[in-house]
Amino acid sequence: EDVKDCHKEMTDAMHSQIELVKETMHVQEENLALCFNEEERVNDRVKALHRELKLLLKRKRALQGEIHANVSKLVARRHSLVRLQDKQKELGEDLHQI
Helix, strand or coil, X not given: CHHHXXXXXXXXXXXXXXXXXXHHHHHHHHHHXXXXXXXXXHHHHHHHHHHHHHXXXXXXXXXXXXXXXXXXXXXXXXXXXXXXXXXXXXXXXXXXXX
């Protein structure tokens, strides 16, 4: 009789442990599913940001090209201005001698 009671207690305890393990496994599976879903959302966002970055880098290169062209024009105009000012000075000196 005592052996049967002991066996029943052990069987009941084992059954309780099995149910507890199943329950914790279920919770872990749900957590894992949430993590996978979040990872997928993060991956989608990363892809979107990469596309946005690609467009921004393309725009940046275009702007750098425009800036370079405008700086070159400005430098050329500055040289022209200096030459014209030198010419104006020469003409003023020539006029002064007359």
